[in-house]
Amino acid sequence: MRIEEMGQQFADIFSKPAERVFFAPGRINLIGEHTDYNGGHVFPLAITFGTYALAAKREDRRLRFYSANFSERGIVEGSLDELDYKEEDGWTNYPKGMTKLMQEAGCAINTGYDVLFYGNIPNGAGLSSSASIEMATGVMLEGLFSLNIDRIEMVKIGQRVENHYIGVNSGIMDQFVIGMGKTGAAIWLDCETLHYEYAPIELPNASIVIMNTNKRRELASSKYNERRSECEEALRRLQKRMDVKSLGELTPDRFEQNKAVISDAVLEKRARHAVYENARTIEALNKLKEGNVEAVGRLMNQSHASLEQDYEVTGKELDTLVHTAWKQPGVIGARMTGAGFGGCAIAIVNNENIESFVSEVGKRYEEECGIRAEFYMAHIGGGARELVKEEIG
Numbered sequence: 151m152r153i154e155e156m157g158q159q160f161a162d163i164f165s166k167p168a169e170r171v172f173f174a175p176g177r178i179n180l181i182g183e184h185t186d187y188n189g190g191h192v193f194p195l196a197i198t199f200g201t202y203a204l205a206a207k208r209e210d211r212r213l214r215f216y217s218a219n220f221s222e223r224g225i226v227e228g229s230l231d232e233l234d235y236k237e238e239d240g241w242t243n244y245p246k247g248m249t250k251l252m253q254e255a256g257c258a259i260n261t262g263y264d265v266l267f268y269g270n271i272p273n274g275a276g277l278s279s280s281a282s283i284e285m286a287t288g289v290m291l292e293g294l295f296s297l298n299i300d301r302i303e304m305v306k307i308g309q310r311v312e313n314h315y316i317g318v319n320s321g322i323m324d325q326f327v328i329g330m331g332k333t334g335a336a337i338w339l340d341c342e343t344l345h346y347e348y349a350p351i352e353l354p355n356a357s358i359v360i361m362n363t364n365k366r367r368e369l370a371s372s373k374y375n376e377r378r379s380e381c382e383e384a385l386r387r388l389q390k391r392m393d394v395k396s397l398g399e400l401t402p403d404r405f406e407q408n409k410a411v412i413s414d415a416v417l418e419k420r421a422r423h424a425v426y427e428n429a430r431t432i433e434a435l436n437k438l439k440e441g442n443v444e445a446v447g448r449l450m451n452q453s454h455a456s457l458e459q460d461y462e463v464t465g466k467e468l469d470t471l472v473h474t475a476w477k478q479p480g481v482i483g484a485r486m487t488g489a490g491f492g493g494c495a496i497a498i499v500n501n502e503n504i505e506s507f508v509s510e511v512g513k514r515y516e517e518e519c520g521i522r523a524e525f526y527m528a529h530i531g532g533g534a535r536e537l538v539k540e541e542i543g
């Protein structure tokens with residue numbers, strides 16, 4: 151849907167024009183998976199798919215939410231005086247949670263608002279639609295109420311909404327890249343210190359293709375939490391022998407020298423993934439700076455193998471997509487992206503091979519898994535922001 155049409159819908163639904171238009175992207179992660187909550191590095195980028203928020207301030211304390219994606223639900227009413235989580239409030243818990251936690255952080259949000267959200271991130275694809283709506287709400291509140299809030303502070307509030315309000319124990323990666331993304335660049339982030347660096351992604355003659363398994367992500371959050379606690383347990387055992395604060399602090403060498411103390415095969419595999427994946431993510435930045443895209447592709451392939459065998463978060467659908475992608479001509483690297491258990495994978499593919507890549511991988515995947523995959527070109531866009539006139543058209 152075009153922004154003009156969203157504006158028309160807003161006017162029809164709320165009987166007044168929208169005052170401002172805000173946007174927050176979705177994300178993919180090049181490499182550095184399941185490393186954020188282990189104190190390691192990640193290497194994500196913001197894409198041009200995302201969540202639009204058209205909004206106008208009110209004089210009273212009412213909140214009116216409307217999603218153009220769930221139009222059958224109509225307007226969902228709320229109030230600044232009732233911001234607690236309620237299951238029956240569904241998707242509006244995200245903007246409600248953001249409003250509540252920003253208020254608690256000292257933001258003066260004194261009146262209500264009307265907002266229409268529209269998202270074009272493929273549904274349930276693991277491209278961070280929830281962090282996107284959190285950050286879209288964040289920049290909307292910042293704009294409507296002229297707040298003076300540090301962007302990294304807003305990112306941390308977004309993560310707190312996810313962890314303590316919604317109840318998903320995720321790391322900082324998604325909100326960080328969505329809040330801080332930059333056109334044409336990925337963000338290399340140290341999740342322990344939040345030190346970060348923008349790395350321009352220049353792919354001469356190649357593009358990043360997103361491959362959607364279209365598989366529902368079942369049990370994703372319980373399995374996610376299980377992996378987190380397995381890593382925490384492995385760390386506790388390592389701490390008996392060594393002074394270490396997080397798995398992200400360990401080089402592969404130090405890990406190999408001390409791993410015996412873990413004395414459990416499964417926990418050892420989980421920790422091995424976290425340690426080696428972090429090392430790969432550090433190396434990926436160096437290779438990218440040298441312009442060695444082939445080496446980055448090889449690291450991505452290793453990342454997938456480790457997520458498949460050691461971390462066990464891939465599953466038949468992601469493995470079929472990625473293994474088939476590896477065999478195609480012109481593929482520089484391919485791996486799952488995001489939490490796993492369904493969702494999306496990415497591949498770097500030479501431009502001249504993309505057409506045959508999409509048809510061949512799509513065909514094989516449907517034969518093997520009985521589901522149609524979808525393919526999108528990833529364009530690296532900017533982070534959460536108010537859209538200026540030129541962007542609105």
Ligand code: GLA
Nearest residue numbers: 183184320321322323488489
């Ligand atoms: C999800 C979480 C992130 C991160 C990834 C795995 O996207 O929200 O914090 O842990 O999974 O890398």
